[in-house]
Amino acid sequence: MTEDVMTIRQMCDEYGVTPRTLRFYESKELLSPIRQGNRRLFTRRDRARLKLILRGKRFGFSLEEIRQLLDLYDMGDQQQTQFRRTYEIAKERLVDMERQRDELIEAIEDLKEQLEWGRKMIESFDSGPATDTAKD
Amino acid sequence: MTEDVMTIRQMCDEYGVTPRTLRFYESKELLSPIRQGNRRLFTRRDRARLKLILRGKRFGFSLEEIRQLLDLYDMGDQQQTQFRRTYEIAKERLVDMERQRDELIEAIEDLKEQLEWGRKMIESFDSGPATDTAKD
DNA sequence: CGTTTTCTTTACGTGCACGTCACCTTCTCT
DNA sequence: AGAGAAGGTGACGTGCACGTAAAGAAAACG
Numbered sequence: 001m002t003e004d005v006m007t008i009r010q011m012c013d014e015y016g017v018t019p020r021t022l023r024f025y026e027s028k029e030l031l032s033p034i035r036q037g038n039r040r041l042f043t044r045r046d047r048a049r050l051k052l053i054l055r056g057k058r059f060g061f062s063l064e065e066i067r068q069l070l071d072l073y074d075m076g077d078q079q080q081t082q083f084r085r086t087y088e089i090a091k092e093r094l095v096d097m098e099r100q101r102d103e104l105i106e107a108i109e110d111l112k113e114q115l116e117w118g119r120k121m122i123e124s125f126d127s128g129p130a131t132d133t134a135k136d
Numbered sequence: 137m138t139e140d141v142m143t144i145r146q147m148c149d150e151y152g153v154t155p156r157t158l159r160f161y162e163s164k165e166l167l168s169p170i171r172q173g174n175r176r177l178f179t180r181r182d183r184a185r186l187k188l189i190l191r192g193k194r195f196g197f198s199l200e201e202i203r204q205l206l207d208l209y210d211m212g213d214q215q216q217t218q219f220r221r222t223y224e225i226a227k228e229r230l231v232d233m234e235r236q237r238d239e240l241i242e243a244i245e246d247l248k249e250q251l252e253w254g255r256k257m258i259e260s261f262d263s264g265p266a267t268d269t270a271k272d
Numbered sequence: 273c274g275t276t277t278t279c280t281t282t283a284c285g286t287g288c289a290c291g292t293c294a295c296c297t298t299c300t301c302t
Numbered sequence: 303a304g305a306g307a308a309g310g311t312g313a314c315g316t317g318c319a320c321g322t323a324a325a326g327a328a329a330a331c332g
Contacts, residue, residue: 008309019309024290037298038310055243058236060196063289072250090251097244100194104237107191111230114208115223144279155279160320173328174280199319 005034005041015050025053030067049073059100069093141170141177151186161189166203185209195236205229 008019025031026040030053033040042050049070056066072090144155161167162176166189169176178186185206192202208226 018291020290020292023310028289039298040309055239057289058196059240059243060194069247087251087255090247094244094247094251097240097247101237101240101244103191104195104233104240107195108230108233108237111205111208111226111233115226115230119223154321156320156322159280164319175328176279193319 005043006047008040008042011042011047011050014047015054017050017054022050025050025063028063028067030063030070059097065093141179142183144176144178147178147183147186150183151190153186153190158186161186161199164199164203166199166206195233201229 006014008022011017011022012019022031022033022040022042026033031042031046031049033042033046035041052070052073053063053066056069057063061069068086068089072086142150144158147153147158148155158167158169158176158178162169167178167182167185169178169182171177188206188209189199189202192205193199197205204222204225208222
């Protein structure tokens with residue numbers, strides 16, 4: 001019975017964004033909710049796209065970059081006009097993401113080492129030798 | 137013989153940033169080059185920090201978040217005053233990064249699938265049945 | 273020595289991603 | 303019918319991360 005479309009408020013509650021944000025994304029052609037009168041109704045497609053938008057943002061992509069990616073994710077609708085172009089763009093993005101992934105994995109390792117070092121320091125503070133902090 | 141310090145221009149060439157960016161980072165206390173007269177000289181420490189800054193940016197962290205992370209990476213200098221606090225912050229960041237890593241890995245999988253689909257489409261355009269693009 | 277280049281500070285400008293406010297329409301409920 | 307509540311359209315404001323232009327000092331070069 002979920003009519004497969006959602007109001008702007010339902011969307012906001014579901015995805016933790018503001019109405020302004022959804023209207024903004026529409027203005028940038030990232031979303032294209034249907035209109036009933038002048039009310040927006042967000043379809044399953046809009047929801048799928050919004051998920052990808054939010055994900056892309058967490059990876060540090062700009063909305064414009066995300067828009068280009070989204071184009072690939074629904075080439076089904078479109079003509080093959082710019083298909084190859086979009087395909088190439090997506091391949092580049094993939095390379096970006098894989099590089100980012102590798103770098104992230106390395107950064108996590110680094111941070112873990114730092115944390116391990118920090119943990120040991122804390123241990124030695126807690127149960128270490130007499131500290132002369134009461135010298136004043 | 138590299139004097140272990142670099143001018144602003146050397147830094148820019150080395151890391152692909154502008155002088156403005158380096159000064160901006162200094163104003164935000166992300167870097168603290170020494171001064172010779174009023175010229176900036178960037179040390180090994182500054183360079184290490186800059187690498188981490190640029191990396192953090194690629195992961196979508198804000199400069200403020202990065203600044204907090206940097207504090208951990210050189211706790212060696214500092215007092216243990218806010219040590220535990222910083223340690224906790226870093227642990228949270230680690231969780232963020234691990235979550236991001238997992239999400240990124242998933243996104244890469246998704247995108248790869250899309251690309252595979254796209255590749256097949258292109259193949260069928262190229263060597264598929266007669267295209268009627270040569271109609272006129 | 274003067275000139276050119278590099279660097280400095282100060283300060284206003286810019287693009288992105290929204291926030292906020294004012295004001296208007298359209299249902300919904302009692 | 304009156305009163306909210308929800309949604310809409312401008313349009314201006316904001317925080318971040320720098321860009322850019324102006325004006326001066328200092329170093330390097332011929």
